[in-house]
Amino acid sequence: MFNDIGALELLTLAILGVLIFGPDKLPKVIQDASRFIRKIREFSESAKEDIRTELGPEFKDFEFEDLNPKTFVRKQLMDGNDDLGLKEIRESFDLRKEVTEITDVVNGRSTESVEAKTGVSGGASVTAANGSKGAPDLLKKGGQPPKDTPPPFDADAT
Incomplete structure (x- = not known):
């Protein structure tokens, strides 16, 4: 989630947190924020599971990342499965x-x-x-x- 935050940004956030909330309230704010993020993740995972169970066994391989158009096109056209013969058309043109x-x-x-x-x-x-x-x-x-x-x-x- 925070893969692109460097050490300087993290230090700046810590200093801002201490200045805004104070050293005595900062641990409780961090604990509340982590609890909120955990609840959001649980809610999204349960929603995904509900959708998978409602779709039935035909969609057991369904991935929510495929709903992104770029990911869907990359998976369907650029991968090895060439059901439509697109590779042959691409080479002949x-x-x-x-x-x-x-x-x-x-x-x-x-x-x-x-x-x-x-x-x-x-x-x-x-x-x-x-x-x-x-x-x-x-x-x-x-x-x-x-x-x-x-x-x-x-x-x-x-």
Whole structure:
């Protein structure tokens, strides 16, 4: 309970206790405080036992620490039991490959270079407005987009 209190803090509390309560009343105050803490602990333990008995035998392994969301997630996702296959999904998801592919398409690089870098084929290659392979660069002025593509949508203009 008091694991993070150092010697200096403990000495300061003792001096404050002597100054506030006086040396003759301090032992009784400490005794009353320890009795109060003991009663609180007993009350919480009895409440936990009542909850466990009411839940029944299905929840005999129930821990109240699991009610903390961080503890629950850490126990369910980070431990060895991988019932949902999350480890396999985590390993198959390569964010760097996806980001590289997107930046190459935005920069107008050919899909063959994207496929060579990532090892994944993107299907049919896209032909730009000027007839070259790669994605059309609609951000540059001067080039007209292909006739079958809709005009760019500007969310700020609507």
